Amino acid sequence: MGNSKYDVGNGIHRVPTWRIAGYALNNTATNLYLFLMNFIAYYITGWVGLGVVLAGSFSMIMRVWDGVTDPFIGYIVDKTDGKFGKNRPFMIIGNIILALASFLMFFVTPSLPEGAPRIFFFILINAIYYIGYTFQCVVTKSAQTCVTNDPKQRPLFTVFDAIYNMILFTGGQVFVSSYLAPKYHGLGKDIAMFHEFWAIVALVSALFTAIAVISIWPKDRREYFGTGKAQKITFKDYFEVIKNNKAIQMLVVSASTDKLGSAARTSTVTLIMYAIVAGNYALSGGFQIYTTIGNVLFIILGVGVIATKFGQRKAMVISSWIALIGNILMMLLWGFGDPTTLNLPGYEGFTGFSFFTVALFILTVVAGGFQQVSSNIVIPMTADCADYETYRSGRYVPGLMGTLFSFIDKLVSSLAPFVASICLAAIGFKTVMPDVDTPYTPQLKVVGIFLMYGLVSLGLLANVIAMKYYPLTAEKMEEVREKISEIKNQNA
Numbered sequence: 316m317g318n319s320k321y322d323v324g325n326g327i328h329r330v331p332t333w334r335i336a337g338y339a340l341n342n343t344a345t346n347l348y349l350f351l352m353n354f355i356a357y358y359i360t361g362w363v364g365l366g367v368v369l370a371g372s373f374s375m376i377m378r379v380w381d382g383v384t385d386p387f388i389g390y391i392v393d394k395t396d397g398k399f400g401k402n403r404p405f406m407i408i409g410n411i412i413l414a415l416a417s418f419l420m421f422f423v424t425p426s427l428p429e430g431a432p433r434i435f436f437f438i439l440i441n442a443i444y445y446i447g448y449t450f451q452c453v454v455t456k457s458a459q460t461c462v463t464n465d466p467k468q469r470p471l472f473t474v475f476d477a478i479y480n481m482i483l484f485t486g487g488q489v490f491v492s493s494y495l496a497p498k499y500h501g502l503g504k505d506i507a508m509f510h511e512f513w514a515i516v517a518l519v520s521a522l523f524t525a526i527a528v529i530s531i532w533p534k535d536r537r538e539y540f541g542t543g544k545a546q547k548i549t550f551k552d553y554f555e556v557i558k559n560n561k562a563i564q565m566l567v568v569s570a571s572t573d574k575l576g577s578a579a580r581t582s583t584v585t586l587i588m589y590a591i592v593a594g595n596y597a598l599s600g601g602f603q604i605y606t607t608i609g610n611v612l613f614i615i616l617g618v619g620v621i622a623t624k625f626g627q628r629k630a631m632v633i634s635s636w637i638a639l640i641g642n643i644l645m646m647l648l649w650g651f652g653d654p655t656t657l658n659l660p661g662y663e664g665f666t667g668f669s670f671f672t673v674a675l676f677i678l679t680v681v682a683g684g685f686q687q688v689s690s691n692i693v694i695p696m697t698a699d700c701a702d703y704e705t706y707r708s709g710r711y712v713p714g715l716m717g718t719l720f721s722f723i724d725k726l727v728s729s730l731a732p733f734v735a736s737i738c739l740a741a742i743g744f745k746t747v748m749p750d751v752d753t754p755y756t757p758q759l760k761v762v763g764i765f766l767m768y769g770l771v772s773l774g775l776l777a778n779v780i781a782m783k784y785y786p787l788t789a790e791k792m793e794e795v796r797e798k799i800s801e802i803k804n805q806n807a
Contacts, residue, residue, distance in 0.1 A: 613684025
């Protein structure tokens, strides 16, 4: 180990908090592209030439492809340890691929002849896009082990990551609903909307990647990860790890089912709930702004108090239970309350706070905050799983841990757009997506509630069940750190 003041003994190494904050922006950089691709169904149906169900199927197939490439890229990460570090090259290369591939998707595809040439080109470029996405995403998980292993500091990634994500997706929704959609007369009706959208995403994502690279720079060294020496990893080792590491098995079950529900909350579902059921699409962004500060407070409570004092496993269990109860209550509120009374100060027709508005606000703040904890804490928990594998077998395979997690996660969550498209097709939306001008029907309300709250409730229930068999308690992780420290001292 180094002699830095952040190497505090007992096998624990820390890092200045600002570096954790900066490193977390690597995930935000990829989530910017994820947010952009949330609107891809409008692009596919409007400019590529596929119907609603085919668009949903396409998204599912691409996510499966994304998952299939994960183990191979994870293998490359585990084999990499050069003068530029183990993680930084993948952050930079991944972001460059994302920018170039998405540029080709949105700027070149519409200029091709309609039909097969346009569709095949789009599929090919999309496949390359997801390789870049995985290159950069894998570092979000694999580099956790070298940034810090302090049990009081490692969960802080979740705080920064969750806050960044809420700002991104809340601000992004406001940006789309209040600026892009009105400017271009709807979603996906003008190709210029996607061009402007892409330019903003590419620029900000590149900036965040640069900050993340600078933040991780001094810790991206062999002395801060694994056993302190080079090792040979083969695909045969991967099968042994998957078979015997119960921690990553349970984490995959937990996170993938949770992600299925979260991924089902597409831009179309948001439009259904606010524009069609509640009758005011502009509220979708405004309501998220009102609830974001409250969400942040509960994230700090869930991570800053529970995770740092009692361990990440307990934080996952408690936050999942609270979020589950909150989502069930919101299903009942939308089902039996009056969503048309939803309104906020500063919006047309506001005459005071209704019961529906107050109840939805409280439930969204509490359930949303703890749901962010359960969703985001799986990333530092992946680092615990990697440390546990080093303790268990002597292998340091963070790339495997991160990409195995992503592989199953993406296979399951890839079903989300397909499930959403099947639900919409079942109530008559087979060739076009619901838009702000689509009239209200009870069937749309049922589908919207199920996709907004129903699937995620099932995922949260799976979290609770999986954590009963997850072995990495706070006490176990202390034992893991001590054993790894002994191995490093022997190798030194």
